[in-house]
Amino acid sequence: MKVSDKLRQALASEKPFFSFEYFPPKTEQGLANLYDRIERMARLGPVFVAVTWGAGGATAQRTLELCSACQGVFGVETVMHLTCTNMDKKMVDSALEGAKAAGIQNILALRGDTPRGEEYWTACEGGFSYAVDLVRYIRSEYGDYFCIGVAGYPEGHTENPDSEKDFEYFKAKVEAGADFVVSQLAYDADVFVQWERKCRANGIMVPIVPGVLPIQSYQSFRRLAFLTRVSVPEELRERLEEAKTNDQAVKDLGVEHAVTMVQSLQAAGIYGVHITTLNLENSVQRVLAALEMGAGGLLSPVARQATSAGSVVTAAAAAAGGGTGVAEGVAQRRVWDDFPNGRWGDARSPAFGNIDTYGAMLRFDPQGARRVWGRPKQLSDISDLFVGYVEGRIPSLPWSDEPLRAETQRLVTELTRINQLGYWTVASQPALDGVPSTDATHGWGPRGGYVYQKAFVECFVPRDLFGLFLSRLQSAAPRITYYAANKQGDFMTNAFSNNSESENASAATALTWGVFPGRAVVQPTLIDKMSFLAWRAEAFQTWREWATMFPADSPESRFLTATADECWLVNVVDNDYKRPDAIWNMF
Structure with missing residues (x-):
């Protein structure tokens, strides 16, 4: 089923709904454990799940494998991210045909990071320069088979200092054939609400879902805020500074802020959210429990108790009644979710390597790189x-x-x-x-x-x-x-x-x-x-x-x-x- 149809149904009901985003783990054990995690989280009732795509197709095979499992095994409508930077038409066609063969009908069309910065980067021969090119290509080659989503940037893209020009580019993506929009993550509900109203005033009427990320650790928050340059309310920033040496306090604050933000969005008539999970589970479940969302709108009493603040048992495990094997698995999941899962975390964790989920990518253009790092020759x-x-x-x-x-x-x-x-x-x-x-x-x-x-x-x-x-x-x-x-x-x-x-x-x-x-x-x-x-x-x-x-x-x-x-x-x-x-x- 097309995600745009599911979103319109959900929006018409004026009841809260949510979706999840995952990334392909770097290790085989991480992938196997992510399958278990997705199976549990699927029981919460997301409208859809999305799986990211590495720059230049770096995770192409694993992304398609993960999407196929979500769609065919776990029975959740799945959106496959597809970036077009450093991808020629043959690679794009291969990805789209693979998605079609797996029964995946929904694509989030993205440009992706340019691997060389503006000065020396050029599109692949027969490739694409911008996301709008990818949207047009999918429409021209595949007609209405694919439901196409695009990314929205409430505060403008980091590479475009002209926010009005950036909005024009965004509108062009929608007009090229996009069916829905997922926004960049936001920490300030008012920023998203104002941008969403601007979209409607400018004739953009497709479903728009705001991106929400429960803060998982102080360092990952700092890095993501640095890379995306999104607005962070001063009160939230101050409270995070105070709590930064207490990992549990940071996670608790992240849950609290996500709950408050979703409530603010709902008060403004925006009922759906797209949750970037970073392949983590506990904080996401706690947010949904506090909002009484999930499993058809309300979590069961046992699931709500299982996902309350400070608890480590998942809703699926609680409903299953526990047991030694479940308890051991739950204990391991707590370690994976409670502490940073970056480079030197447990490689069995689904979230291993989550500090930068899109692979190695320098954050300078060539001119900036030369200015800071010089011209090494020996x-x-x-x-x-x-x-x-x-x-x-x-x-x-x-x-x-x-x-x-x-x-x-x-x-x-x-x-x-x-x-x-x-x-x-x-x-x-x-x-x-x-x-x-x-x-x-x-x-x-x-x-x-x-x-x-x-x-x-x-x-x-x-x-x-x-x-x-x-x-x-x-x-x-x-x-x-x-x-x-x-x-x-x-x-x-x-x-x-x-x-x-x-x-x-x-x-x-x-x-x-x-x-x-x-x-x-x-x-x-x-x-x-x-x-x-x-x-x-x-x-x-x-x-x-x-x-x-x-x-x-x-x-x-x-x-x-x-x-x-x-x-x-x-x-x-x-x-x-x-x-x-x-x-x-x-x-």
Whole structure:
């Protein structure tokens, strides 16, 4: 069924409704666990679910696989995102034919991020430059078979400073044949309401659904707000600053704000919301429970109790009556949902890698990249860039959008030294031995607990340094654990006991753990082969993106490409957190 028809039916009823958005996980175990999660969440009764599409088709196969399962197995009307940047007509046709074969009739047509920025990027030969081109193409080639949605930007697109011009572009997308609109996420209900009224006043009468994202962690909120540049009410920003060291308090605030926002939208006559889940479950269920939405409009009493604030049991598990297996699964889901699921979270989590769900993509255009990162032509230029970043003279790196966090500031001396030596650091943390969970710099989790962590450093190592560095790491085992990989896919580690990769492929090293009142030991930060290799692909993709900030035949582009081909990404963990300085002797 076309989503536009379902939306019109829902809007005509003037009853609250919702939809969910997921992204393809980076790992096979994450995907398997997401299937379980979607099955449970489907029972809440979303009008539709949507699945994102990686830039340039990076997640094409997994996106289609996930859409097929949602549509055919779980029986939920599914919208497949489709970006057209760096996609020629053959790739677009392949995606559309695959969707059609899977019974998917709904497409969200997007431009996607330009992989090179404005200066050197051009559309693929026979490809598309803007989302309006994709909408027109789908209409011309497939007639009315597909229901086409487009994105709306209540505050204008980040790449277009002229909001009125941006609105004209948006209206052109709708007039080209769009059937419905999903807006960029918003934190201010009034901003969306005013924009929705502007759309209606300008003759845009298709269904428009506002995007809502319950805040899951302070850092992910900061990053998303930075990338999307959406308005954040000052009161919300202040409260998040106050709560930022208490993960549970941030999640509670995120639920509270999402509930308030949906209520404000409903009061203005806007009854539907599109919830960006980030593949997380608990906060979404808590929002719906507080609004008494779901499962046909109202959650059952047992489901409402199960999803109340602070509870960890899902509605589906509560309705099933629990049991040992369910309880264990629920406990694991709580860990996945309660703590950050970024690069070094549990790779089995459906939300693993959710900090940037659309893959490696630089946030500068070429001119901005050259201004901030210079024109590197030799290894010393790279070292100087990293040293400048660590010392605070350069605001970002291709791998880091923001300056060093407070926790890393205590490592500036050591990081400066090893970057000067040619080890280019992209991640690190100091060792901690029982720091209060309320500590303003290092604390996390509920109050009344203590947190621990092992020192680790991750860096790119040029070929000339790698051999000696590797022998030094090997000689320091078992205290030192390392993972190393290059762009070509070669992999080394000493983390497997008995050197048996087949028997220990799932072995993981806990980097961070916490002990809290009334809870088991929590390990939100892990490093294992699966998570490391998932990140490796993204890390080396960033080298390629950086190289495209320069003309293809330029000395800078050739140098960056060659450097990426020859260096190794190495993660070094010091397992003795009682002696925090020993890791630096490895460099």
